[in-house]
Amino acid sequence: MAQAAAIGGAFEERGASRGGGLARRRARIAFLLCLPLILLVLALVIYPAFYSLHLATLNKSMTRFVGLANFAFLFKRETFWMVVEQSVIFAVGAVVFKALIGFVLAHLVHRLPQRGQRAWRGMLLVPWVIPPAMSTLVWWWMYEPSYSALNWLLAGMGFAPVPWLGDPYWARFAVILVNVWYGAPFFMIMYLAALKSVPAELYESAEIDGANAWQKLIYVTLPMLRNIIAITVLFSLIVTFANFDIVRILTAGGPRDMTHVFATWAFKLGIESNDIPLGACVSLFMFPILGIAAVFILRDVHRRSRELAGVAA
């Protein structure tokens, strides 16, 4: 008996060591397969990021290291703080509306009969599929200062024309509207996928317990979608904060710089005014803030995923 146990132990040990080798080999293959992507990320993301950090520490003619002096200079500029405020209004405003509209659309599409759902899903995704520079040009044509198609329609209905791009506040609304139009389908498709993964039993149980539609939304849907909502909001917030094309095409930051966001202002300073270090500073300003926000949100997502996994086990 003891001998049998010893033989069994030896087999187990050999199996474990064979298993460990296999795992190591698999890890090595996985690493090699990922290597091209890692190199690509290093070349196209990590290197430019560090290079822009380096640029941000140079003087205007890029001949001298000035440490954080460019940031100190920016913080004293009235226009910079206006750009910060506008970027926050633009990003937060657009993301809130994208999330709300995406959430509502996802529910509407989810409730559609399966047969027609695919066509609706496809149609609603169109704004997100068209390259934004192209669709924004169409919006620009609709807003165009002198020949706005929207104003033509308004005039036809007896309303006064709206200075879509000529008035700073209308212009802010116009750029946010285009961003929402472009981005809402992404939220819709993410929420729709999440909705489809919510077990039907949960709704059945809630119904048996006498929950109404609102209660089902608050106590079933939202908790089940919390992770996807957090991730999409975080992702969209980062992308919207970095938005360039919509503002650049529609207003180029005007009137009176009142629609500039970080990327357009950085382009204005760095490329158009040839102050690359200052442009780099503007573009890097949101990096630590978004980085910290990302850490907290992703930590929360991770914690909830583990809780859910625990519940499932």
Next chain:
Amino acid sequence: MTKWHLSRRRLLAGASSAALAGSVYGRARGAYGAGKLSVGFWDHWVPGANDTLTKLARQWAEKEKVDLTIDYIPSQGNKLLLTIAAEAQARSGHDILAMNTWLPGSHAERLEPVDDVMREVLAKNGPTNPVVEYLGKPDGHWRAVPATPGSQMKGPASRIDLLKEHAGIDILAMYPPDGPATPAAEQWTWDALLAAAEKCHKAGFPFGIGLGTTSDSVDTWGSLFHAFGARLVDEKGDIVVNSDATRAALEFAKKLAAFLPGDAIAWDDGSNNRWLISGKGALIFNPPSAWAVAKRDAPHVAEKVWHHPAPKGPKGRFGPYLPYYWAIWSFSPNKSAAKSLLAHLSTREAAEQLVAASQGYDIPGYLSFNDFKTWNEEGPPRGTLRHYPPTEDQILSIAAAPAPHKIAEQIYNQATITKMIARIVQGGDSIDKAIAWAESELEGFMRG
């Protein structure tokens, strides 16, 4: 032939390496014995204009045995600007690149000085206009050679009929098709323009002057500031915006803005073109590109458009001029060939061919070149470009001059002048508040 004709040493070096390569690879490579040259020219919007430039450059390359590569880079979508920025950072790319207005000064440290080329070219062609020198010689050295393609004036393009009918201005009596400006042109002042703007506005044909942040707006209001003697920063780099001249210019701008299209604040460089072509406006400030497009799309409008100098102000008649240049990167491996090509393209014969190919749009930077026949012949209406090139009573200018280059560049590109006006007209700022804002901006531009 200029002295940048390829040096004998370089030619021999090229020829010997070609001979060596020929012996190794078993084929002759002597055709391009003087090396390679890569050029990025500005992509002209006039159809066929690039062909003439290509022809001139190829003629030179054939004669000098240079393997020449030409790229035409459009300025639309900032393609040329981005190419320049990328090559400056990478220290690699074309040997020669086209650069407009402020760029030779912006990249002065990275450009090969071309004083030697300019010495010879100026000896043959005579002096350039002052704007060309101010922008091309930012640190006492010529950093680029003035280019004919793209160089332009931005005076008014007026509707002959609308100005006559609604404002009582006979622009042809001032600037006739067959001769120089008449004494009546003395009456073409900013005050006359203001009065005409009011009348045309009432008649439903407002003047199309933008108040945006792009070049056309900045150039127009910059010439107004010059005409009133208003400067933001002087030659020494001192902030002088807080002056009576600035107040007078802003006061005038406020009055004029009341008669402009309500959305002029959102205009870009295409807006005024569309305004004229659509027949909605009686006057814009623009090179003949709007007229040229109208010839194709709205000939009934084009045949009533007349190009002429800017109005006169208390300090004179200031005509906005925007030059293009050809610059050689300091990292170019074939500077000698590059200089030789630029000298070849700077001759009077080359410039005359280029102006003809551009249908009169281009205005070379050399004062003695303002007599090409193309401008007298273009039409309809015949003679519309007769007064487009600089005239003697005009002081050529660029907004933000005479500030030191690095500061002026910021003033121009960030549209400080038009933003001051916009703050007053739209933002409700007082003139003093707008000036105080500009002072704060200008302090920021002083950063080294």
